[in-house]
Amino acid sequence: xxxxxxxxxxxxxxxxxxxxxxxxxxxxxxxxxxxxxxxxxxxxxxxxxxxxxxxxxxxxxxxxxxxxxxxxxxxxxxxxxxxxxxxxxxxxxxx
Numbered sequence: 852x853x854x855x856x857x858x859x860x861x862x863x864x865x866x867x868x869x870x871x872x873x874x875x876x877x878x879x880x881x882x883x884x885x886x887x888x889x890x891x892x893x894x895x896x897x898x899x900x901x902x903x904x905x906x907x908x909x910x911x912x913x914x915x916x917x918x919x920x921x922x923x924x925x926x927x928x929x930x931x932x933x934x935x936x937x938x939x940x941x942x943x944x945x946x
Contacts, residue, residue: 892925
């Protein structure tokens with residue numbers, strides 16, 4: 852999922868975080884208000900049928916994830932990260 856902020860100012864940010872993204876007002880007040888772009892992508896389990904985790908990246912640059920091919924980059928990062936996490940998990944189970 853790639854998204855970007857629509858509303859300007861602190862009040863707009865808080866309204867967008869609560870109305871659009873489901874944060875409580877208390878949670879939204881703790882967020883960094885300089886974030887303008889968001890990217891989230893699932894890291895699938897080995898079976899590939901569900902998300903084991905989510906890669907989340909945000910940026911203070913407007914529209915940064917709409918440039919080039921961010922979805923393909925995120926998919927590539929997530930495949931590598933999933934393989935690494937499986938490897939680390941296998942090593943941890945032998946300790």
